[in-house]
Amino acid sequence: MKPSRFIFNSDYATLKNDAEGVAFLTIPNLVNIPDGGADVVYTATLQIGASPSAGLRSFVTSDKYTYALSGPSFSIACKQDGFDAECFCDITRNSNGNIEMRVTFVAPQGADTQYTGMGQTLTLHAKTFLSPFDL
């Protein structure tokens, strides 16, 4: 058997598209977190009714960059108190079939902190798909 020789081969399981959509998230150019404060989180929710154990294929574009970033987590460049740093983006399928994209600014312990320079609008492009275990 050589699965790659055929466009479609019924001997081998495949993936089926489930749902797809686009969501937008604008993050500000300045985030202040006081000493003892909590992480600051910005969230975009894509209500597409994704199946419970659906897989996720996604990429995120930004009005600040000319390229897209692939996958369910990545970092975004910024400055933290004037030094090179990053905030974090992660994408999951939550209850009710929603796809959630979160950008998290981590609160440091024992000091005030200021994140700057990351202002942009992110666009999440997500497709979910069913694996052979679904249906």
Add this chain to the structure above:
Amino acid sequence: MCLTRLNKLMAKLREKFILNSDYPVDKIVWLKEGDATMDAWGNINITLPHTVGAQIYVNGVWTIDDWTTTYNFSAQRQVAQGYEYQATAKATDSTVKISAAHENGANKTFKYRLWGFISEESSKGIEIKPTAGQSANRLVFSSDYEYPMLYKEGIATPGTTIAHGLGEIPYVDVWGKMQNDTGYSIVAGDCFGEVYGYGENIKITANEVIFKSTAPLYESYYYRIYLP
């Protein structure tokens, strides 16, 4: 001019079919689902053998709340206390190793579903066991669904740019093998690369997939580019 317009029209049309004989669909060569209990700290490590006989590239999903929340392998979330969750599924030519952690996962049931692909190059000259009957889903093909159409796949190294020329940004899955390591695990687009100049650093444009040379931690990538 007419040919350009025709090409654009064809590009739009090819996405409208549930199956298109110009493009193969994913063929899964390895499947596995299971569950196990996370330890008291919310960690778990599982090693699964496979007998495909070549390097495979594994992706999948996992949960600790019976699929109320579903995570992809390679996803991670960093919070003030460290990681809220993270997971990898690293495959070699004989094993798949799962490593996962979740801050709320102490003694909870970790459920996973994994599927693996093989590269065109690796599939030459070996016999691969059919997988169509290995899952609960006996219906391999159903016209109720569309199928992800594979446009291009292959191996790339840091510093390589792969031209796809689709004219719009495609969905891309990428697996990476770290230096001095064995096995590939699926990786996300850009972690630390833009800021610190290291780590996986993959950028997708309307015509290219760029594996930046500022990614010395990875020595090799396997990519699959799908039609938008």
